[in-house]
Amino acid sequence: MHHLETDYLIIGAGIIGLAIARELNARHPEAKITIIEKEPDVACHSSGRNSGVLHAGFYYTADSLKAKFTREGNALMQKYCCDNHLRINKCQKVVVAQNEEELHSLYELEQRGKANGVDVKMVTAKELAEIEPNAVTCEYALWSPTTATVDPVEVNRCIKDELIRKGVVILFNTPYRKRMEGNTVKTAEHTFSAKKIINTAGLYADKIAKDFGFSKHYTIIPFKGIYLKYKGNDQPIHTNIYPVPNLKNPFLGVHYTITVDDVVKIGPTSIPAFWRENYKGLSNFNLNELSQVLGWEAVLFLCNSFGFRDLAFEEIKKYNRRHFVGLAAKMVKSITTSHFNEWSKPGIRAQLLDVRTKQLVMDFVVEGDGDSVHVLNAVSPAFTGSMPFAKWVTDHYIVNCTGSV
Secondary structure (H helix, E strand, O other), X not given: OEXXXXXXXXXXXXXXXXXXXXHHHHHOOOOOEEEEOOXXXXXXXXXXXXXXXXXXXXXXXXXXXXXXXXXXHHHHHHHHHHHOOOOEEOOOEEEEOOOHHHHHHHHHHHHHHHHOOOOOEEXXXXXXXXXXXXXXXXXXXXEEOOOEEEOHHHHHHXXXXXXXXXXXXXXXXXXXXXXXXXXXXXXOOEEEEEEEEEEOOHHHHHHHHHHOOOOOOEEEEEEEEOOEXXXXXXXXXXXXXXXXXXXXXXXXXXXXXXXXXXXXXXXXXXXXXXXXXXXXXXXXXXXXXXXXXXXXXXXXXXXXXXXXXXXXXXXXXXXXXXXXXXXXXXXXXXXOHHHXXXXXXXXXXXXXXXXXXXXXXXXXXXXXXXXXXXXXXXXXXXXXXXXXXXXXXXXXXXXXXXXXX
16 A cells, blocks of 8 residues: 655546646646546546536526636636637527516526626527527527537546646546545555645545535435437537526526537436436446435425426436427427437536535535535536636635635
């Protein structure tokens, strides 16, 4: 068993862990920074299995961390991609309404966007036709010109290469096992002692945090997201098209995404998963996780917290391809639905649940003290907001620890 000492030990090499390492290295290039990751490379989970959309920041209330980090992160990530010659598709976004009732929510989104300093504009149906000729709306739509898409795996790997060049140590195939005495953790082959431990373990962040005395009121509920790809030879849509979301939950509904290489896809699903890495079949099956996750999902189902029962029924129906495509077809004038015939690689959303209120947590959640920091909730748009979020975590929890938010 090898023992290693480091100034900063980061658990998890997803976008948040990488961004925090990058921020720390920029401030303290002399410091020893070590990242441990249980997978063979970066971005094997949600950081590499997301839509790649760089959101603008108009979905979130002005007092939320998401609002601040998304607006700033959109500009920073676009600049990072341009500076490093990474692919970016500046395809923009429109949010369309299906009826007059949804117009009220559409205006609410516009107000949130303007309060957040985001470039958004309400456009008429005629103006929408000039932006995206195939989109359909009821009277008005919301236009976001700064929304873009990138390849999330490409971005993560670029940051990884940058960190390695600058001397950051990244150890793959090195899963966290447990906390030992003091600020020491054990992996399969090593023990690590660090001045500061930073937990960015995604789907397992809450479990690791409990080893350090945190996440007392939270648990992660996994939701499976899958997209359907359009495999026709034509390009029916050139702009991301989103429906008006239910602002009471963190999911944005089935929408059209244009990838960095112009592939059209619809989704994602938000299907409650049965264990944390329940990607496909019985892969990564974990009996303890099954019992814990099903236990909480049963509670949420019975009391229908945040409409969980209705959400579960609606999401299960999306396994029917015809139903799934039909939801997206309502937002466009015409599309060959049979060309949506290839399912994407599933992703799992690590959604934090407050066990006291039985409500999904909508904003970022971080807890910590002088010894350790735990990023408990960093769901979408965490990829977009990763760089300013990393700066904020460093300011508040690594340089000057203030407790929990």
